[in-house]
Amino acid sequence: MPPNTRSSESFPRQHARTQRFTLGAPRSFSVAPDGSRVTFLRSPGGDARAQALWVHEVNGDDAPRAYPAADPRALLGGAAEELSPEERARRERSREGSAGIVGYATDAAVELAAFALSGRLFVAELRAGTARELPSATPVVDPRPSPDGRRVAYTARGTLRVVHADGTGDRPLAEPEADTVTYGLAEFIAAEEMKRSRGFWWSPDSRRLLVARVDDAPVRRWWIADPAHPESRPTDVAYPAAGTPNAEVTLRLLDADGRDADDGPGLDVAWDRETYPYLVAVHWSGGGPPLLLVQARDQRTQQYLTVDVDSGRTTPLLTETDPAWLEIIPGTPAWAPGERLVRVSDATGARALHVGDAVLSDPALHVRAVLDIGEHDVLFSASSDTTGEVAVHRAALDGSGGGRVSGAAAGDAGGTTPHHASAVRGGDTLVLVTAHLGEPGARAEINGHLVPSFAETPVLRAAPTLLRAGARRIPAAVLLPTGHREQDGPLPVLLDPYGGPHGQRVVAAHNAYLTSQWFADQGFAVVVADGRGTPGHSPAWEKAIAGNIADVVLEDQVDALHALAADHPLDLTRVAIRGWSFGGYLAALAALRRPDVFHAAVVGAPVTDVRLYDTHYQERYLGTPQEHPEVYRANSVVDDAGLVGARAPQRPMMLVHGLADDNVVVAHTLRLSSALLAAGHPHEVLPLSGVTHMTPQEEVAENLLLLQVAFLRRTLGLATDAAGS
Template sequence: MTGQLSFPRQHARTQRFSLGVPRGFSISPDGTRVVFLRSRSGTDRANLLWVHDLDAGREYPAADPAALLGGTDEELSPQEKARRERAREGSAGVVGYATDAAVELAAFPLSGRLFVSELRAGTCRELPVPGPVVDPRPSPDGRYVAYVAEGALRVVPVGGDGTADGDRALASPDGPGVTWGLAEFIAAEEMSRYRGFWWSPESDRLLAARVDDSPVRRWWIADPAHPDKAPAEVAYPAAGTPNAEVTLALLGLDGERTDVVWDRERYPYLARVHWSPAGPPLLLVQSRDQHSQRYLAVDTATGATRLMHADEDPVWVEPYPGVPAWTPDRRLVRIADEGGARKLFVGDRPLTSAPLHVRGVLDIGQEDVLFSASAEDLHDVGVYRAWYRGSGDQGGWERVTERPYASYSSAVRVGEVAVVSHMCAERPGAQVEVLRLSADGKETRLAEIPSYAETPVLTARPRFTTAGERDIPCAVLLPTGYEEGDGPLPVLLDPYGGPHAQRVLAAHNVFLTSQWFADQGFAVVVADGRGTPGRSPAWEKAISRRVAEVTLEDQVDALHALAERFPLDLDRVAIRGWSFGGFLAGLAALRRPDVFHAAVVGAPVTDQRLYDTHYTERYLGHPDEDPDSYVRNSLVTDAGLVEAADQHRPMMIIHGLADDNVVVAHSLRFSSALLADGRPHEVLPLSGVTHMTPQEQVAENLLLLQVAFLKRSLGLS
């Protein structure tokens, strides 16, 4: 059946080949069980909760959503839909879970109801509590589950009789726009903080965020295809406007409340929270201009905070995955930019140096830290370990699971047992291995967790290289079967090109869509210019106040440099992109029509004043303090197009009408400005579609329509 599908249909049906892939790993402290999520096939959206028993060499389902819901469809609350949109979660069933410290009990929401699973036995039951339930989390001792319902943070005893006697609210909304225990929009969308409460190691209280979004301006997202439905009200903190007010409180199961105190006026952003048995709660808070951040330890008796470390940067500071955290002997683990490199620190001591570029901390052991990083080959992201104490203290680092080829890897570890997910450019999908990593650096393979993802009907063949004076990382993809004598090819640039997202990675599946476009007769170029992650702090921060100028310049430079080595027809060049890539595509068509002859502009941020505070102000400053930066780096203003050349190039603008991240106003204002200036363009509105475009038919036809537009615009059909 798979072989009969076209790539666009298979790509859509498998949700970009993400279905059937094991993910969301937890490891029991004794290293005998691995818990994870996976659907039954590469086209099944519903994840089951699985347990892999390493001693018995078998795996079994601990929660099956089809059985738990009796075959009925899921019903998602608005809060759950919003949470999934922020996390870019497009699957169904059990999409997330949390466990107790022993990894004996798991809790998860399903259709707004609360379920718990006894993982060792593989049994599952519902706790009848008020709903709809969001983000349930067991206490470390497994006796309680805390969860959010209707903006209240509640706790329920797990019990053994199937009842929920003792369910109660620890904190309830005390005003309109107030919630407890949830991450606000800006934290989930831009800081990758998706949680709003944390259990104490002793299971006797919780650290909870109170969010008041009443100061945030309201936008209304309507679907014109359904005029009978009221618009959805969204609290959207656009650049230069108020953010939600976020505070923290310690909530005891006995009803006691202690407010946490820090200088919220100077540091309003709560970027990270960490609470482990190794020490008191740690907070990472940022100033609004993001030139300063503070690592704070919380006194759980009084709520007072104590400064542990301060970061200052005239460009910006940044939160990183997995930090701050404590080592078991209570030393602060952090990631910071120093001496031109992004380094891993334990206490005041750097454990890494250039050329290693640290991406995030994965686990902190008794003697070492497991982390992800890239080195000289920027598309090669690996798992590393560095020692900070003990006999293995080498003052350096080593790579875990060395491979004879470039790769993209991530890992989860507890004790000596690690689950490593490994991808490479030579084969599709991911290989998931369970390894024992001993203190002396020895690796032992314990098991493999199979993936049920479908095998793509085409094979991506990226050619990795660098281009131009700045050695811009690139991948070039030519049509399958292309031979040197076939002559030059029309070119399609396929970038993201902006912060937080790297496209040139040593992973086969990330190039499948690019290869499909190549097989339609294009030479496809993917280039990661300045601003994209992976090389150095200076590389990432070069876009400050110059986002449009720098990112577009690097795409042009990469294209021209590659044309000296690859069969690129520079008289027929197009560009496509989504989100930041959509902005970059529109920018290319407007400002460099001498280079680009057509553009597919997907969900673009055209007016930077309409995008959110934390992201936009980091790169452009506050609009009241530097309004010219917003003009220079936008495609439109209230007056119309910005810096448009005289030549007109055709554009296809695509936008989901239900997008609450990059709202459709961006594309509507852009289209109006193009129309007023007499510029040819097409607009493709997607009814009911968000920023993710998860619908199968929509995702498939988007690819087909883009190819037809590009061929028509470049005179290829």
């Protein structure tokens, strides 16, 4: 048992204290191109939030030599970390709940790293294992060294700045012309929905930068207040709700030495922004000219563009279309040797890896991300027909084949077990991070050598049964109370889904089921089902919700429940559902639209009026509310037709929402509560003061689990014994 594990502690307390068992685990790996050095982040214990930057020197077949290159406790002299509003927003978009060094960037050789800490700029010399602060403007956000390691670019108050690595010559490269303008930062939509968290990119020769200019003046303003602190001003948030204007995003080429045109900073990069307003991805490497991926607002058409760095003109390389939408895949677009475009496309009916004109992935695979592009092959992650598995695969660039790279679990020498894996590579060094059903946490290995993890071992053991349910073979997991016997009879049922886009819950990883197992141990049979709309199955599976989210996702939860009841001890007279975010939306749908199936619901941070959610997400599935008002009404929990209360019987609901949530704002829950009250529908509301869409506060995270169990026991007519073991 790790030293910080407290054997007498309850699971809710440990789960909250350890940030869902993520603290102390190594993460965010980078590998030097020659394979000689690996960097990563890790906190010193399973309940320590402040992460340090570590280096592993790779020494052939010998175990790597490991040392910390930057420790936030030493760099801040023991002072508490201070976060700027910009950094808080950035962490919220990335769902980052830890502290200290939460992100870093390196030069091309992985010899110099840069990071922000308490709004200040630091660099670490990775070979020497030393770190120092550089004089800078503040608060610093997203510092990135130039590929040659001689300079560091960063943003501060919307200005893109650059400073020499020795701390001299700090100066602005592009300054905002108005309060609504920023340079070098990702806009809300890019960070929240497009998987693009950055807003500037160095040229391979370190002479220039491509920089995003964002003007959110057109975006409508919302004001988010904390009623528990009426003395504080509301926060002004530029939130692009469905059907409303987005921020204006352009790109500029800037000279790193500040030698720009006389008529303004940099050279504008021109493309058809009227047709393709979304800047999805930027790639600039030595493999070819800068690559852009731009997308139409309806996300059914996108273009890959190359940029002429002398004129700023762009040339279309490829245009893609899809009748539903085009999915954004991490690691793409990029160049393979020979200026061959690397992309992932659904055009063949499978989500396939394309390099140039060739399809390199097996048709049975569903590609999830491109991980590394080498001289001779591509590493990528992909799902297969194995329930819950995400494996790392290799494809040879010459089309000669490939195969699976990840596989065997600990103690399964030479075997292959279902797992969930990712990888990072440089030269001959491979970092493989793998989770299995049979062991807690994940194993991180450098060329087969284990990287120590300080994450705690959970006080309970999850024992999910993974299977496919019903005629549609819906991926599902069933969890029963520890020690449950067949003669114990049927159990009240708790559905515990996410159930929507980008949220796969049925995965071959032990820790993914810990909370579900805890609920099972409180006396429930817990069902987790990934119906249509969830990732990891096939493009057709994901896109089955186009134009009709609500009916499809709810139907699959009901079908999975009924199919599993034939072979599992499920008491269909006592069925509850719980969920957060999309899962909260699904839980509300279940209680309101199918009270014949569901008898209680815990509804966490739900989107209840889909017109109030953001453009890039909501319009992808439903179009705009101006073009399809009837679709928006049909897919909202609260709608103009008065759905709430129109069907009997009425099922009890617990509504939970963070008052500081700037992603799914609390207006969603307040509007639902008002509609329920008007209909005389029994419900209770739990407002969380100061809580965002995440719940990183320990006391909140712990007690939310306990309160949910108490509510479920009470509303399902079960014994109300104190829970929490």
